């Protein structure tokens with residue numbers, strides 16, 4: 526069973542307008558939606574659609590926190606959050622005809638004591654894997670992620686920012702950087718796939734057993750202690766990319782949880798992400814046809830890196 530931890534959840538507000546308004550103008554639209562979000566929560570949403578047992582936990586507060594919890598319950602997603610006095614944030618995505626703007630709030634200040642309550646919650650669910658996803662709210666540092674990773678006999682996977690990836694010290698079974706996070710975590714400029722492979726190997730040397738790198742139109746990489754695999758992205762109509770990395774991670778984890786090979790897991794992740802980018806916000810599209818799409822994901826082992 527996979528417990529996801531979102532230390533800084535969000536209500537995701539997604540609005541579509543043809544163009545951004547000029548200074549002083551009002552743009553009006555009836556094309557808007559709100560979803561419970563934050564990276565760990567999204568992973569749980571996709572895991573449930575992939576028939577994988579999961580509970581979402583983390584730290585919520587006030588009426589937006591209530592919205593997150595109630596919406597997950599309505600969507601049939603098990604959750605068990607620690608409630609604090611501060612207010613869960615509202616993150617906004619504006620989709621215009623030719624661009625995607627994402628505005629993320631810092632979130633409420635969280636006291637380190639909330640982490641101790643959170644640990645009891647995680648332990649209560651007895652997870653095999655804990656996935657910690659998203660930014661740290663003000664008041665918490667990377668040490669709180671290490672604290673969760675070290676607290677139990679579970680595997681810990683992280684989907685966190687580049688500087689946090691660099692600063693973590695506990696043992697991690699997997700991390701999921703995007704291109705920018707790869708660059709920051711390894712202090713490299715990333716201009717080519719070869720740069721990505723080098724950065725991924727550097728992250729493994731830093732102690733992450735497996736690295737799943739989400740590279741947008743360039744597909745994804747899965748590096749394990751034995752293999753380095755690259756999958757090209759599937760052709761799809763992209764509505765927006767919010768949640769793409771979370772769905773890649775969920776697809777990989779769900780497949781590994783079922784005992785799939787690394788290559789099958791990478792194919793599954795890429796197939797799931799292709800479905801998710803074709804719907805707005807962090808809406809969960811039907812994912813039951815993923816098994817039929819696996820063979821269409823082109824996977825290769827980059828020659829100079831074959832292990």
Ligand SMILES: O=P(O)(O)OC[C@@]1(O)O[C@H](CO)[C@@H](O)[C@@H]1O
Nearest residue numbers: 535562563564616629659660768
């Ligand atoms: O500010 P963070 O925690 O890095 O990212 C939060 C967020 O942008 O990530 C998710 C998509 O991956 C959204 O649901 C959410 O709004």
